[in-house]
Amino acid sequence: MSKIVRTITNLLTPFILMFGLYVIMHGHITPGGGFQGGAVFASGIALLIVAFNSAKVQEKLKERHLSVIESSGALMFIGLAFAGLGITFFYNFMVGSSIFGQIPPEGSNPGYMWTAGVIPLMNIAVGLKVIAGLSAIVLVMALASSNIRIDE
Amino acid sequence: MRKTATIISLVIVIVLFIVTAFLMHPFGQPPSDMDDYIIENAQSEAGANNVVSSVVFDYRGYDTLGEATILFTAVTAVVMLFRRRKEETIN
Amino acid sequence: MTEGIFNIPFIAIAALIGISLYIMVVKRNLIKIVMGLAILEAGVNFFIVSLGYRSGGAVPIYTNVPQKLMVLPVPQALTLTSIVIGVSITALMLSMIVLIYRHTGSIDAEKSRKLKG
Numbered sequence: 355m356s357k358i359v360r361t362i363t364n365l366l367t368p369f370i371l372m373f374g375l376y377v378i379m380h381g382h383i384t385p386g387g388g389f390q391g392g393a394v395f396a397s398g399i400a401l402l403i404v405a406f407n408s409a410k411v412q413e414k415l416k417e418r419h420l421s422v423i424e425s426s427g428a429l430m431f432i433g434l435a436f437a438g439l440g441i442t443f444f445y446n447f448m449v450g451s452s453i454f455g456q457i458p459p460e461g462s463n464p465g466y467m468w469t470a471g472v473i474p475l476m477n478i479a480v481g482l483k484v485i486a487g488l489s490a491i492v493l494v495m496a497l498a499s500s501n502i503r504i505d506e
Numbered sequence: 507m508r509k510t511a512t513i514i515s516l517v518i519v520i521v522l523f524i525v526t527a528f529l530m531h532p533f534g535q536p537p538s539d540m541d542d543y544i545i546e547n548a549q550s551e552a553g554a555n556n557v558v559s560s561v562v563f564d565y566r567g568y569d570t571l572g573e574a575t576i577l578f579t580a581v582t583a584v585v586m587l588f589r590r591r592k593e594e595t596i597n
Numbered sequence: 598m599t600e601g602i603f604n605i606p607f608i609a610i611a612a613l614i615g616i617s618l619y620i621m622v623v624k625r626n627l628i629k630i631v632m633g634l635a636i637l638e639a640g641v642n643f644f645i646v647s648l649g650y651r652s653g654g655a656v657p658i659y660t661n662v663p664q665k666l667m668v669l670p671v672p673q674a675l676t677l678t679s680i681v682i683g684v685s686i687t688a689l690m691l692s693m694i695v696l697i698y699r700h701t702g703s704i705d706a707e708k709s710r711k712l713k714g
Contacts, residue, residue, distance in 0.1 A: 446552055524611045
């Protein structure tokens with residue numbers, strides 16, 4: 355791509371990735387969560403693939419590492435679901451007084467970070483899964499279509 | 507023959523949709539008993555300010571589990587479909 | 598019959614679904630058929646969210662909310678799942694179109710109908 359696109363991409367990419375991580379982490383206070391923040395992060399990676407050559411991005415970001423990240427996100431989600439099996443499946447066992455265990459006051463309040471039990475950890479697990487999955491889809495399809503043009 | 511049958515069935519389906527849009531409940535007054543209970547008790551039971559997040563992960567966790575499975579299957583299928591080309595170019 | 602005469606969002610969604618059904622049935626280019634499916638999924642997601650609207654309601658989040666009346670939160674949670682399923686289906690269909698183009702050389706829906714041995 356031209357020099358203007360590459361310069362603007364170099365300036366904008368850290369802010370886009372940081373905004374995606376912010377939307378994932380504050381999923382229990384503001385609108386957002388795992389799926390939305392993961393989509394923002396993956397669109398930042400798609401901007402990198404469009405601006406620079408997809409072969410150059412593939413040197414730094416191989417699909418084997420993306421597969422490991424996605425599988426670990428899925429395993430963390432299932433592990434948190436099984437951990438409350440003393441009462442039922444998917445039980446919110448951290449609402450008490452543990453790390454994430456405050457209960458917010460009734461009605462309208464400014465948001466408190468250390469509330470909401472097991473929900474922030476599930477947000478992180480689903481966010482990792484969506485980041486790795488959507489980035490792998492975009493990277494593999496960009497590599498396949500560039501091979502077609504080279505062979506003809 | 508095939509074209510006229512296609513167009514007639516399309517017109518019948520679209521007319522049925524528009525008639526249903528006139529017969530539904532008035533826009534802005536939905537019947538809601540379950541959602542009133544969830545809005546009242548989401549802060550004390552799930553402990554989160556965000557009612558939509560607590561519905562997605564706490565009250566309806568099975569749907570999120572099924573959706574994570576679908577996303578995983580789709581990513582595996584797309585990466586598997588584009589795998590053979592690299593062996594052909596290496597050979 | 599006359600209680601739903603001002604349901605303008607529902608009539609607009611019926612028109613959107615009708616347009617997408619026309620595209621999927623009549624057109625012959627494979628990429629246009631995939632676009633019709635994407636418009637259909639957008640129309641259905643819009644319909645699910647608009648079912649849960651209360652007049653004068655606020656966002657269902659308790660952080661600095663100005664009033665107690667809120668819109669329904671459950672349709673928004675179901676739409677989240679539906680959007681992710683739509684993205685997965687569109688990605689899979691587009692990669693199959695790339696493979697069909699590699700094997701037969703054209704993206705006409707009539708030319709790739711016969712099963713070859």
